[in-house]
Amino acid sequence: MEVKIKSMKHEDFKDNEYIDNLVEQLRAGGTNIIVGKLDQLMNWGVSNSLWPLCFGTSCCAIEFMCLGAARYDMARFGFEVARNSPRQADYIMCQGTINYRMAPALKRLYEQMAEPKYVIACGSCTVSGGPFKNSYCVVKGVDEIIPVDVYLPGCPPRPEAFFYALMQLQRKIKVQKYFGGVNRKEKLEGIKYAPEEAK
Amino acid sequence: MAEIDNKITQLCPQAQVDTTGEFPLVTVPDAQWHDLARALKTQLHYDVLSAVVGMDWTDAYGCVYYLTNTSTHELLHVKVTCADRENPRLHSVVDLWPVANFQEREVYDFYGIVFVGHPDMRRMFLRNDWVGYPLRKDYDPASNPLRLEDETGEDYTCRWVEDENGKVTKVDGKVFEDDEYVINVGPQHPSTHGVMRYRASLDGEIIKKVDVVSGYIHRGIEKMCESLTYPQMLLYTERMDYMAAHINRHCMCMCVEKALGLEVPRRAELIRLMMDELMRLSSHLLSYGCLTMDQGATTAFFYGFRERELIYDIFDRTCGARMSMSYSTIGGVVADVHEDFIKDVRHACDVIEKNLKEYHKLFTGNVIAVNRMTGVGILTKEDAIAYDITGPSGRARMDRYMVRMKEMEQCIKILRQACDKLEAEGIQGEYCAPKVPKVMKLPAGHWYQQVEASRGAFGVYIESDGNTKPVRVHFQSPCFNLIGVVDLTCKDNMIADLITITASLDFVIPDIDR
Numbered sequence: 250m251e252v253k254i255k256s257m258k259h260e261d262f263k264d265n266e267y268i269d270n271l272v273e274q275l276r277a278g279g280t281n282i283i284v285g286k287l288d289q290l291m292n293w294g295v296s297n298s299l300w301p302l303c304f305g306t307s308c309c310a311i312e313f314m315c316l317g318a319a320r321y322d323m324a325r326f327g328f329e330v331a332r333n334s335p336r337q338a339d340y341i342m343c344q345g346t347i348n349y350r351m352a353p354a355l356k357r358l359y360e361q362m363a364e365p366k367y368v369i370a371c372g373s374c375t376v377s378g379g380p381f382k383n384s385y386c387v388v389k390g391v392d393e394i395i396p397v398d399v400y401l402p403g404c405p406p407r408p409e410a411f412f413y414a415l416m417q418l419q420r421k422i423k424v425q426k427y428f429g430g431v432n433r434k435e436k437l438e439g440i441k442y443a444p445e446e447a448k
Numbered sequence: 449m450a451e452i453d454n455k456i457t458q459l460c461p462q463a464q465v466d467t468t469g470e471f472p473l474v475t476v477p478d479a480q481w482h483d484l485a486r487a488l489k490t491q492l493h494y495d496v497l498s499a500v501v502g503m504d505w506t507d508a509y510g511c512v513y514y515l516t517n518t519s520t521h522e523l524l525h526v527k528v529t530c531a532d533r534e535n536p537r538l539h540s541v542v543d544l545w546p547v548a549n550f551q552e553r554e555v556y557d558f559y560g561i562v563f564v565g566h567p568d569m570r571r572m573f574l575r576n577d578w579v580g581y582p583l584r585k586d587y588d589p590a591s592n593p594l595r596l597e598d599e600t601g602e603d604y605t606c607r608w609v610e611d612e613n614g615k616v617t618k619v620d621g622k623v624f625e626d627d628e629y630v631i632n633v634g635p636q637h638p639s640t641h642g643v644m645r646y647r648a649s650l651d652g653e654i655i656k657k658v659d660v661v662s663g664y665i666h667r668g669i670e671k672m673c674e675s676l677t678y679p680q681m682l683l684y685t686e687r688m689d690y691m692a693a694h695i696n697r698h699c700m701c702m703c704v705e706k707a708l709g710l711e712v713p714r715r716a717e718l719i720r721l722m723m724d725e726l727m728r729l730s731s732h733l734l735s736y737g738c739l740t741m742d743q744g745a746t747t748a749f750f751y752g753f754r755e756r757e758l759i760y761d762i763f764d765r766t767c768g769a770r771m772s773m774s775y776s777t778i779g780g781v782v783a784d785v786h787e788d789f790i791k792d793v794r795h796a797c798d799v800i801e802k803n804l805k806e807y808h809k810l811f812t813g814n815v816i817a818v819n820r821m822t823g824v825g826i827l828t829k830e831d832a833i834a835y836d837i838t839g840p841s842g843r844a845r846m847d848r849y850m851v852r853m854k855e856m857e858q859c860i861k862i863l864r865q866a867c868d869k870l871e872a873e874g875i876q877g878e879y880c881a882p883k884v885p886k887v888m889k890l891p892a893g894h895w896y897q898q899v900e901a902s903r904g905a906f907g908v909y910i911e912s913d914g915n916t917k918p919v920r921v922h923f924q925s926p927c928f929n930l931i932g933v934v935d936l937t938c939k940d941n942m943i944a945d946l947i948t949i950t951a952s953l954d955f956v957i958p959d960i961d962r
Contacts (some may be wrong), residue, residue, distance in 0.1 A: 287851040303638045306665050307958045308771055310642070311734070315760075315770075318753030333638045343960075351576050351643060354635055373801045380683055382666040383675070385582045385589045386574065390819050392597065405771050 253421045254296065256326055262417070271424045288427055295339070295365065296422040297327040299415070302338035304358065308336075308347030308404040309372040313344050319410045328415055340367035340398075340418065344405075346381055347388045348376035359395045365425070368413055370397045380404065429430045457491060458485040469893055471756040474526045481528045485513075487546050493517050494524060496836050497545035498898075498925040501909055502555035502600050503531070504585050509536040514896065514924070518833060525894065529932070530561065537608070537616065538568040547836040550932045558583035558670075559621055564608045564616055568623075573663030573961055575721030576601050583671050602661070612918045618869055623637050623659055624649050629816040631943070633841070634665040639742050639947040646934070646946065653942050658935045666961040673921040678888045679778055682920065688923060689959035691731040694723040696923075697776045703897035704778050704907045707890040713715075713878040715870070716780035722793065722866045723763075723775060725859045729800065731902035732852045732859075735954045739849060740811055742951040747823030748811050758796040765792065778888065780880030787875060790867050797860045797867075804856060812853070821849060825937040826950035835936070836929045839952050841870050848952045889916055895938075903927055903954060923962055929957035 252268050253259065263269075283412045290339055305313055323329050328346035333339040353426045358366065372393050373379030391397060398421060402413040450474050453465045456736060463484060476484050488494045494515035501512045510529035512626050516522070531534045540563035543549045552563045553572040560581035562569060571578065579591045606620050624630050624647075634645035643664035649657045669684045685700045686693035698720050705712060713722075737752030760770045765786040767773035786792075790791055811817055838850040849929040890912035898907040904926025911920040930953045937947050939954070 258469075265786060272532075306635060306643045308687060311690060312771060314734075315753060315757070318757075319750050320754070320757045330749045346665060346667050348595055348666055349592070350666065351635065352596055354643075354664070356596055358636055379670075380687065381664075381672070383672055385587070385592065386666060386668055388594060393594070407770060413564060446503070 252420045253414055254421045254423065256412075256417055262420070268420055268424065271421075275424055275426065288298050288425070290443050291427050292423050292425055295425075296419040298339075299337045299367075299418065299422075300327050300330045300332050300337065301328060302335050302358065302362070303331045303333050304341055304342045304343060304355075306343075306347065307374070308380075309344035309374075312405045312408060312411065312437055313342065313371075314317045316408050316411050321412075323412070323415070326412070326415065335361040336363060338362055339365070340369060342369045342371050343375040343391050344371045346379070347394075348384075349388065352394055355391065365422075365427075367398045367418055367422075368395055369399045369401055369418060370400045370412070371411070372406060373402055376400050376402050378441065452492075452522075452736075454485075458489075459491065470896065471523045471525055471894075473894065474524065476528055478528055478530055478538050478605050482541065482829075482916045484526075485541050487514060488524070488526075493519055495833055496904070497541070497547050497551070498523075498836060499907060499909065499922065500548060500551035500555055501920070501922040502559040502561060502583065503911070503920055504559060504583065504924055505919075506585055507531075509533065509559055510560065511555060511583075512894070512909075512911075513541070514907075523896070525896075526870070529939050532796060533666055534875075536561045537564055539564050540564075542566055542876065546834045547929055547932055552926065554771050554928075557581070560584070561715040562608050563608050567607055568605050569607050570623075571604050573666035575663075582668060585636070599854075609805050621855065623647075624658055633663075633946070639951070641738060641951065641955065642949075644931075644955075644957050646950075648938070648943060648946060650943060653944075655938050655941055655943055655946060658938050658946070660931045660934050661956075662931060663961055665811070665958050667958070669962045674918060676917070677916050678890065681918075682777070683774070684717055684902055685923070686774065686926060687958065688929065688962055689901060689903065689906070689955050689956045691734060691773065692727055692773060692903065692906065692959075693773060693777060693900040694720070694727040695899060697774075697904055698722055698724055699775045699897055699899040700908050701899070702899070703895050703910055704890065707893075707895045707910070708778075708885065708888065708898060710779055710881055712780055712881055713737075715873055715877040716881075717871050718866055718873070718880050719781050719785055719879065720776055722863060722870070723773075725866070726759050726793070728902045729796075729856055729859045729863075730756050733759075733800075735852055736807065736849075737953070739948070739951045740817075742947050743817060745811055745814075745817070748807070750932060751803065751807065751810070755800050758792075760797060762789065762796060765789070767905075773943075777880070779884035780878075782880075784876055784879045785870075788895065790871055793829060797863050800856065801860050805854065807853070811826055812850075820948060821952070824941060824945055825952060827933060827937055831933065831936060835933050837904065837933060838929075839900070839902070841904065841930055848954070852954075887916060889914060890918070898924070902927060902958070903930070903956065925959045925962065927957075927959040928962075929953045 370376050375391045381387040399414045399417050451883050456463050459663040460480050462480050463474050466473040494517050496516040498514040498516050503510050508529045508531045513526040514522045557572040605623050605625050608616050610616050625748040627647040630647050630649050632647050635643040645661040648655050673681045685696040709710050733752040733756045740748035763773050764770050767775040840848050892914040895910040898905050907924030909922040910918050913919050935950050
């Protein structure tokens with residue numbers, strides 16, 4: 250089965266294996282036709298109206314603003330309504346370095362978001378610490394504190410790269426199961442600083 | 449030079465003046481420092497304190513103060529050391545130069561030097577529960593793992609007071625009174641232009657006091673620079689004030705070139721100048737967009753960004769990146785400009801010049817804009833000097849906006865002139881000095897370079913001991929001084945104006961926190 254999204258062809262994506270694996274896992278479980286259709290409807294809705302949380306700490310945020318402005322216009326894909334409250338947002342796009350003072354605030358923001366919620370680590374700093382890896386107070390990748398769905402490298406990434414990452418997120422949502430057994434759980438195993446009771 | 453030498457020894461016989469370096473260097477013991485500082489300010493008219501740079505010379509801690517005389521534009525630096533490594537203490541100069549308030553808090557945060565007489569001796573950038581002082585040479589990074597619990601004790605402050613006998617005692621205090629109504633803005637807030645946090649104490653809707661909490665994007669750039677070579681360091685200059693990336697990098701290059709005695713080809717200077725002005729245009733367009741958006745005019749934001757894309761295209765073609773261009777290098781620029789560069793710049797100038805008129809038509813005369821911006825958040829000339837506010841921000845709010853618009857017009861004029869000159873030079877030419885040393889060793893000493901970035905004076909301070917890596921690098925950022933006046937300008941205004949006043953000050957948070 251192909252995971253179809255409107256804006257880009259399946260074969261144009263560079264890493265289709267992982268999404269095929271996800272589809273296979275879904276198939277192996279077997280799905281009731283009604284529940285399956287409901288899931289499809291739900292995923293269609295969620296993936297085409299992804300609302301970001303306004304969360305920019307440094308340079309990447311400026312490129313994100315360009316994404317919202319006229320030339321790149323992310324409204325075409327349904328990503329546009331940047332929310333100021335985490336309670337109204339679907340995904341959090343971490344733009345810019347997260348340091349030790351900001352880390353508790355980021356974690357709280359993530360916890361305040363309503364399910365289903367997604368995280369895109371945007372820019373080298375949030376992927377791995379980037380150029381600031383050797384600093385005494387920079388978190389070496391946000392995946393140490395919150396689970397990440399899509400990694401987007403670049404310093405800062407180009408707007409086209411932003412779109413690629415957002416489409417990858419859309420594809421991931423398309424193979425999600427809400428009814429009859431949820432396949433997306435809080436993946437806390439890999440998180441270095443996850444709270445003890447949640448593990 | 450010799451004149452200053454005599455004047456200072458007259459004022460303070462204990463001071464030693466060294467005039468061999470780039471600027472006169474005065475070394476003075478801490479006991480005489482405050483008296484000398486007062487005399488320098490009142491008698492020799494050194495009225496601007498540009499930077500307070502904390503230092504760890506391994507045998508002693510201390511500070512280097514950079515003073516500027518606004519009438520003669522002479523620079524002077526004063527070195528004050530404290531040999532006591534257990535309890536390092538210096539006398540505060542907040543009472544003379546109010547800008548020292550945050551500067552000294554930064555030094556305390558990084559080096560643990562306590563300033564006697566400072567009214568609010570708290571940490572500036574790091575968590576309240578931080579162990580040790582990170583810029584000390586013997587700091588152990590393992591002492592501070594990532595902590596995910598919230599900070600505590602942010603309501604408490606302290607100060608050190610000296611009595612007549614010279615005995616210093618610590619006095620605890622509180623940031624706000626117990627019965628004050630304090631609201632919190634940030635760190636994640638759409639109108640703080642990044643991760644800034646204010647705690648505002650209110651009386652009804654009127655602001656009584658704003659406590660600025662900074663450090664949510666502090667990345668320790670100055671410490672990291674100490675373990676890098678000079679060409680490697682250039683990378684960080686672009687990531688501080690990313691809206692003045694070319695300008696900051698230019699400044700760092702100039703500082704190293706000056707120390708090495710390198711001469712930059714004329715063509716490279718022209719290209720750098722044009723890139724700087726394009727960056728300034730881009731920065732002011734963003735500032736226009738954000739200021740208008742914060743007052744509810746979302747459409748204006750789109751106009752600003754439409755023009756910025758033109759500038760991004762020019763960067764993209766010549767430097768290969770839209771942001772963080774890494775274009776200037778020590779000795780010149782990394783590559784010659786794109787063949788269509790001059791054509792593109794001329795086109796961008798024409799478009800922006802035409803559209804600036806449209807901006808004025810859309811927003812400048814708007815009755816809401818005028819009412820919200822006129823006479824609010826005023827900064828007098830005296831305050832601007834005392835707080836070392838440079839660039840377009842040292843004015844009332846409407847003026848800050850207008851100055852940026854006028855600066856854009858000037859940028860366009862400069863760009864056009866530079867286009868003519870570059871055209872006369874031909875399509876290709878020498879863009880980098882031919883003999884740039886592969887291994888760069890700066891001569892031992894202090895090096896300081898200042899440029900006018902898009903938000904004010906940006907300075908780079910390097911102390912070298914003659915090796916490939918510096919002993920200390922300090923970036924004097926214009927935005928850091930801007931947060932010093934948030935309390936001053938917002939006081940007695942409405943809480944709704946907090947957002948627009950800070951938007952008109954137009955600071956870039958990573959530039960503050962470094």
